[in-house]
Amino acid sequence: MSLLKKLFGKTPPAESSSAAEAAPVPATALASAPAAVTEQNPAENPNLIRAYDAYGREIYVTREQWRDNVLLGAIEQNWNDAEQLAGLIIQSLNDNFFEEMIRPAERLVELDANSERAVVLQAIVYMKVGRLDDSEKVLLAYCAQHGDTGIVLTNLAKVHAERDDESKTLETLWRALQLDPNQDNGLGWYQAIHQDHGGDVAGVTAMRKVAALPHSWRAQLWLARGELGSHNYAGAIALYRESLARAGKPVPADLLMQMSGDLGNAGQIQEILQLAGPHFDVQAHGMRVGNNLIKALMYLGQLDDAQRLLNQLYAQNRPDWKENLAYWDGELAQARIGDGVVDQPEALRFSMLLGRGPVWLAPVSPAAVLYPAIPPGRPLITFLGGSADVGSTADHAQRQLADPAGRLSRALPLYLNEQVALRCGLRTQTLVPWLAEPDPGFVLSSSAWPDADAVHHARQCEQPSAYVVVSHLVTKADPWTATVRVLRMEDGSCIGEQSASFSMADPAQAVSSLADSVLQWISRDAGATVQAPPAAYRVPEGASFPRYLLRLEQLLAVRCNSADANRPGALNGEREIIDGNLRQCLEMPDSVNARLLLAQTVRAMKKIRPDVVAEFDAHLARLQSEHPLTEPAQGIVQELLDQA
Structure with missing residues (x-):
């Protein structure tokens, strides 16, 4: 049990006398304010208040910030609105703002003098600041004019309790329950x-x-x-x-x-x-x-x-x-x-899905004009990942949710793809191992792709490749290790191999090092030139970098799972996917590729979960309005969002 x-x-029940569950007051005035710095869990810090900005992001601010930047302005804005003012008073009492609520509570009584709620809130505020006589006075005055009510008498009993008058407390409380026993x-x-x-x-x-x-x-x-x-x-x-x-x-x-x-x-x-x-x-x-x-x-x-x-x-x-x-x-x-057990392993059917160009910038995308054009005759580079040694002893196929190792095994080739395309000006494509039967989903192999197999799969593509870049992870223990090999398709030879170790939470330096090596190997062998990234291509650094890799993989996941409308895959966490992209755009409001990544994710999501996309309409519109990109990027992104 x-x-x-x-x-x-x-x-535990809330202290409010109302049974309704009130929505939180949005901290719109703090949308750009930095979160308070604290080593402990902010939710457990009594000196911080949880709020939500205009995009629904949870933030924690000091009591002083909340009072000065949000609360006082909200009170002024709703000074003549009894309903809104009452809600602000209730929330503020729960946040232990007592002195600040004296004037608003008195104003609420002016707006709605016959309201039981207004009088009770005023009495509670007086009680919280130690004005017991005033609290008793307003409660008794209400009863004299309107008759006794359960809530008014209960609060009157609290006044008696504050004065340590036990017999009067119990007698008044019983009268209150007789009027309202609930x-x-x-x-x-x-x-x-x-x-x-x-x-x-x-x-x-x-x-x-x-x-x-x-x-x-x-x-x-x-x-x-x-x-x-x-x-x-x-x-x-x-x-x-x-x-x-x-x-x-x-x-x-x-x-x-x-x-x-x-x-x-x-x-x-x-x-x-x-x-x-x-x-x-x-x-x-x-x-x-x-x-x-x-x-x-x-x-x-x-x-x-x-x-x-x-x-x-x-x-x-x-x-x-x-x-x-x-x-x-x-x-x-x-x-x-x-339990993940595959009932009929003999029925499993695997295939390779193909994505051309960076995952967020297909060659036929209207956004292609924002980046240097890649001539059709340039060498084609194929990327293949989807393998990770996680240390499992299982010797058979298992179904499981996507985990960090699986996501990174798919994100790494996607990142290498966009680096080669945008910094070497070469054509790129990514092969994605995919389970076609019985249930669609990604395939994660525990072994690295043998060179011969990688070359074989690349040769099955419609267009011939010049190189295939194979990536593999070893995640049995921290630190993890990523290995990349670049194979020349002409003779299957390896022109470069490198491994790099990193902590799961901070792969930025290792992945960047691997990308630089791949660029150097291919450019040297193919006679290409490594250039600085285009101005419209910005990748986050530090702690934000693994989140960028995650968003790449999630766009791939949405696209793959929506590729067949008759047999969609088992996508989950749809709202987190859009919300995470939205947050990334707010962290990098000038990044064109981050905005395109969001727009393409929303477009792909529309095919399988239009209801989820609709929930973010207001946030997407706000992002485009408050943080516009320079033209023509702004218009192109808006066109993509409009299609969704």
């Missing part, structure tokens, strides 16, 4: 008071007392948790059904979240789908409930249903959900592969 408990961990904080507080005084029995008795009140549904949730703990599953299900019947429509998100989480921890997975599934609404319940439903669907093997739910959540365009959704993307992809 420990695995189930790990999967269905309970998320206040999360109020109910938990009431149960805790009794449990502290009389132990677990007193706590359960208090909860049953609340459950007996008309319209109560939250107390039933807590009582059901106790029944699950006692393995009285029938009793728990009865309480859940009663809770659902009383809660109304739409069912509160925290009801479904707690119920599904507790059922999961108790191993009652099927009941999650039976009880929570029919009530789920993606806009009302979002990630908090969707998370547990995806877990349940995956546990029961209902992968297609889990994918449909995941797509619904992605479509909400919530940057704060991105990491969680990406996790389930990977888990679903792995679940489809299962």
